[in-house]
Amino acid sequence: MALLAPSILSADFCALGRDVQRVMQAGADMIHVDVMDGHFVPNISIGVPVVESLRRCTDAFLDVHLMISQPEKYIDAFAKAGADLVNIHLEAEGDMPAMLRRIRQLGKQSALTIKPRTPAEAVFPCLELCDMVLVMSVEPGFGGQSFMPESLPKLRALRQEITRRGLACKLEIDGGITLETAPAAISAGADILVAGSAVYKAPDLARRIRDFKNL
Numbered sequence: 426m427a428l429l430a431p432s433i434l435s436a437d438f439c440a441l442g443r444d445v446q447r448v449m450q451a452g453a454d455m456i457h458v459d460v461m462d463g464h465f466v467p468n469i470s471i472g473v474p475v476v477e478s479l480r481r482c483t484d485a486f487l488d489v490h491l492m493i494s495q496p497e498k499y500i501d502a503f504a505k506a507g508a509d510l511v512n513i514h515l516e517a518e519g520d521m522p523a524m525l526r527r528i529r530q531l532g533k534q535s536a537l538t539i540k541p542r543t544p545a546e547a548v549f550p551c552l553e554l555c556d557m558v559l560v561m562s563v564e565p566g567f568g569g570q571s572f573m574p575e576s577l578p579k580l581r582a583l584r585q586e587i588t589r590r591g592l593a594c595k596l597e598i599d600g601g602i603t604l605e606t607a608p609a610a611i612s613a614g615a616d617i618l619v620a621g622s623a624v625y626k627a628p629d630l631a632r633r634i635r636d637f638k639n640l
Contacts, residue, residue: 437625
């Protein structure tokens with residue numbers, strides 16, 4: 426059974442603490458926090474103060490996805506703010522192995538994300554340093570986009586390599602995940618599903634989460 430990580434990008438920011446507590450009480454496994462800088466992706470979302478606030482209102486596992494150009498400058502700050510996992514983009518600036526090691530030195534789980542046009546094989550040199558790899562199934566930057574099925578072969582390739590090496594690295598998928606697209610992602614090797622509008626916009630949030638968990 427795949428884990429569910431609702432993305433706060435689709436939550437009500439006027440009542441963010443309430444929405445996070447609602448999804449966790451309804452059975453979500455963790456919270457996905459999208460951080461965008463308006464440079465690496467064409468949108469701006471939140472920063473360190475929001476993660477600090479979330480940490481005060483929940484003990485949920487915070488999966489913090491840094492969609493920013495220079496993650497090295499902010500790893501320590503997000504770790505201190507309360508992130509449980511710090512996720513950086515392979516396409517961002519900086520020394521990826523060094524940054525992944527730094528995340529682990531801070532006592533946090535480390536992750537790499539790849540955009541739709543980045544091949545799975547680009548992650549292979551860093552797999553031993555990753556607790557998780559996130560495959561984007563939309564172009565990062567905005568919620569509510571349609572699922573890109575070309576992400577599925579990348580999941581399969583990563584799952585095969587992780588299994589071959591005997592690693593404990595998890596696979597996460599984010600973008601256009603619904604009850605209709607999730608089964609194919611799970612079949613391709615996804616351990617964690619990031620879903621935003623499919624969860625927060627559901628008429629019955631608790632039932633929607635149960636449906637995801639029963640896939």
